[in-house]
Structure formats: C-alpha cells, structure tokens
Amino acid sequence: MARVKSISDRPAKAKCKEWLELVGFHNVRPARNSSCDIVAEKAGKVYYIEVKYSSKEKGKFFGTVMLTEMYKAISNRDNYLFLICRGKGSDINDWVFKLINVEEFMKCCTLTTPILLYQLDVKDNFELIAPRFTKITTKASDELVTQMWNDFQNWKGK
Numbered sequence: 001m002a003r004v005k006s007i008s009d010r011p012a013k014a015k016c017k018e019w020l021e022l023v024g025f026h027n028v029r030p031a032r033n034s035s036c037d038i039v040a041e042k043a044g045k046v047y048y049i050e051v052k053y054s055s056k057e058k059g060k061f062f063g064t065v066m067l068t069e070m071y072k073a074i075s076n077r078d079n080y081l082f083l084i085c086r087g088k089g090s091d092i093n094d095w096v097f098k099l100i101n102v103e104e105f106m107k108c109c110t111l112t113t114p115i116l117l118y119q120l121d122v123k124d125n126f127e128l129i130a131p132r133f134t135k136i137t138t139k140a141s142d143e144l145v146t147q148m149w150n151d152f153q154n155w156k157g158k
Contacts (some may be wrong), residue, residue, distance in 0.1 A: 012053035013037055016083050019097045020049070035072035036080070047079050048072065049099075052118070054086045061086075061120040065109060070116055071149040073102045074142050084120065084128070098128060109140035111148070116140050 016038060017028045025040040025047070036048040050069055054061045061084060073080040082105045087095030107130040109116045120128050133139055 009051065009053045011088075012085055013051050015087065015092060015095050016049070016051050016085055016097065018092055019085075019095065020083070022092070023099075035066075035068045038083070045079065047081055048076060049081045049083050052082055052084050052120075054084075055088070056086065061118070063118055065116040065118055067116070067145070067148055067152060070109070070140070070145050073105070074145055077102045100128065104128065106140055106142075111138040111140045111144050116145075 013030070020028045020038070020040050025042045028038060028040040031037055031039045031048065034048055037051040038049040040047050040049060050065070050073070052061060052063060054063075073082075080102055082100050082102075084098045084100065085095060105118070108118045108120050108128065110118075110133060119130075121130075138144070
C-alpha cells in the first residue's frame with residue numbers, strides 16, 4: 001500500500017501563536033474542545049481562532065472546515081476568527097499571516113457534505129479573493145450551516 005505524505009500544521013500553529021502575540025494578543029494558548037485551534041485575548045475579549053495553513057509557497061489555499069468549526073464560528077461571530085498562514089522555518093519574517101472574520105471567510109466557502117470546502121485566491125500582497133463558484137456548487141450560508149448543524153444533532157439523537 002502506498003504511503004500517504006502527511007504535513008503537520010503543528011509548526012504553523014506555533015508560528016501563529018508567536019504572530020498573535022506580536023500583534024497584541026495575550027494569553028494565547030491551544031484550544032481544548034473548543035472547535036478551534038487557538039484561544040487568545042485582546043482588549044478584554046476572548047477570541048476563538050481557527051488556523052488554516054498552506055504548505056505551498058504561493059498560490060491558492062484549499063482545504064476543509066468542519067461543520068462543528070463553522071457552527072461555532074457563526075454562533076460566535078464577534079469572537080471567532082480565521083488565521084490564514086503560510087511559511088516555513090523558524091524566522092517569523094519568512095511567514096505571512098492574515099486574520100479574517102467569519103463574514104470574510106464565509107465568502108470563500110462552499111457546502112459539500114458536513115464538511116465545508118474553502119478556496120482562497122491569494123495575491124502577492126496576501127489579499128484574499130473569493131473564487132468563482134459554479135452552478136452546481138452550493139454556497140455556504142448561515143442558514144445552511146445552522147440547518148446542517150440541527151440535522152446533525154438530530155442524527156446523533158440529541
């Protein structure tokens with residue numbers, strides 16, 4: 001059987017912690033059972049931060065967002081952020097970061113199964129551009145995520 005290459009996002013999360021502290025967050029720590037990767041504080045407010053990392057040096061970001069993460073995001077809009085990053089190595093200057101809110105991230109998401117897919121076109125200045133969606137693609141929305149969450153809870157018998 002062929003071996004699948006796995007890329008760990010652990011170094012990215014460590015760099016995200018470092019960057020968040022540089023831009024004024026404090027008490028930055030790994031999330032435990034919070035449907036996100038990092039919990040941090042700034043200006044007296046607690047933030048839940050989901051890290052989306054690309055090991056590619058340039059080009060599009062593409063990945064998944066779990067239903068639990070997206071439901072947590074839309075249920076905590078004022079306190080939930082997505083941190084997009086790429087880079088490698090120990091020097092923080094070799095990394096780029098973009099912290100975006102739920103509204104911005106939702107513009108880049110489609111609904112497939114209980115997992116949402118995202119695509120982010122990234123320009124040289126790290127500007128995020130939502131992709132063009134096809135007619136067969138279902139664009140993610142608060143209503144669809146909430147409906148899926150409620151259906152999921154019913155499937156689980158809760």
